[in-house]
Amino acid sequence: MSGEAKSRAYLNIPGVQNELAAQLKLLNKPLVTIVFAGRPLELEWYHNNSDAILMAWFLGSESGNALADIISGKVNPSAKLAMSFPYTVGQVPVYYNQYKTGRPSVTGEYAEYRSCYIDVPNYPLYSFGHGLSYSNFIYSNLQISKTLITGNERLEVIVQIENRSPIAGEEVVQLYIECKSFSVVRPVRELKAIRKVFLTAGETQQLTFILGKDDLAYYNINMEFTPENSDYIIYVGGSSLAKLNTEFSYRC
Numbered sequence: 001m002s003g004e005a006k007s008r009a010y011l012n013i014p015g016v017q018n019e020l021a022a023q024l025k026l027l028n029k030p031l032v033t034i035v036f037a038g039r040p041l042e043l044e045w046y047h048n049n050s051d052a053i054l055m056a057w058f059l060g061s062e063s064g065n066a067l068a069d070i071i072s073g074k075v076n077p078s079a080k081l082a083m084s085f086p087y088t089v090g091q092v093p094v095y096y097n098q099y100k101t102g103r104p105s106v107t108g109e110y111a112e113y114r115s116c117y118i119d120v121p122n123y124p125l126y127s128f129g130h131g132l133s134y135s136n137f138i139y140s141n142l143q144i145s146k147t148l149i150t151g152n153e154r155l156e157v158i159v160q161i162e163n164r165s166p167i168a169g170e171e172v173v174q175l176y177i178e179c180k181s182f183s184v185v186r187p188v189r190e191l192k193a194i195r196k197v198f199l200t201a202g203e204t205q206q207l208t209f210i211l212g213k214d215d216l217a218y219y220n221i222n223m224e225f226t227p228e229n230s231d232y233i234i235y236v237g238g239s240s241l242a243k244l245n246t247e248f249s250y251r252c
Contacts, residue, residue: 002038002058011042011089018045025049032071040085044125055081073134078170078196080131080239084124091120096128096240097187129191129239135169135199138162139237139244141206150251157209159236159244163199170198175209176240178233183221189240209236216250227252 001008012018013035024031033050035041038058046053054077056067069075086094105116108123116122138161145156161173175193179186193209211234216227231249235242 008039009089011040011086011092013041013043013046021046021049034067040083040126042088043085044087047125076134076167076169078131078133078172080129080172080174081126082128084128084240085126087120087125091117091124094124096189097191099185100188123241127239127241129172129174130241131172131238133169133171134165134167135163135171135201136165137169137171137199137238138164139173139242142234142236142244142246144234144246144248146248148249148251152213155211155248157211157234157236158206159209160204160206161197161199162204163201166201168198168200168203170196171238172196173207174237174239174242176235176242177211177216178235179216179218180231180233182218182228182230184219186218189235191240213250 001014021031021033030051031049033046033053034056035043035046035053036056036058043053054067054070056063059066070077084094084096086092101115103113103115105111105114105122108116108121110116110118139159140162141158141160143158146153149155157175159173161171163169163171173195174191176189177192178189192211192215195207195209197205197207199205213227216230216232217225218227219225220228227250229251231247233245233247235245237244
């Protein structure tokens with residue numbers, strides 16, 4: 001049901017699989033859902049009723065062994081989603097780097113006269129960059145080397161990440177920026193850096209990212225790829241919904 005010439009109007013899990021899942025839920029035993037698919041699907045029921053969801057995509061001949069290693073805990077998963085999963089098909093298109101609107105919903109929840117839905121949140125069920133593991137990673141102490149950079153100056157962004165669990169694991173740390181004003185509209189968030197780090201149980205690491213004018217550049221109203229005098233917000237975390245943030249300014 002995925003691939004070239006396989007478009008779908010509905011993103012539900014088809015056939016009697018939902019009936020089977022509902023019957024399994026009645027057993028009152030731990031329920032792990034494994035999804036084999038080539039596109040985002042509507043998974044809200046499984047999100048609410050499963051103890052875990054594993055997005056397997058389409059794997060090869062060793063898929064059974066790989067999945068068994070993850071479910072049994074032999075391997076600690078660390079992958080992140082490369083696309084957003086909607087609550088419902090009515091949210092599509094839904095993606096992390098959408099353009100700003102003139103009437104934003106600040107919280108993502110319904111508010112009158114704002115660009116949002118009345119029946120589902122504005123944000124996706126699973127955001128771009130989302131992915132859990134058996135470890136618990138905590139982000140803190142976001143710092144920057146300067147609050148103003150000019151010309152070719154570079155900005156150091158420092159963040160602390162802690163594995164607050166008894167299980168060693170890997171985390172994909174993601175850095176996004178938001179430009180407050182520009183000669184043309186820019187995305188709400190833009191992914192600018194990633195770093196995959198391994199942390200033992202209870203370990204804390206400090207990571208440093210470097211941002212320069214090329215990272216702040218965008219095609220302006222004259223179709224020139226360049227930064228402009230503007231203020232920026234930096235977000236660092238485990239997905240595109242990262243909350244930890246700090247601000248700085250750039251002047252040409």
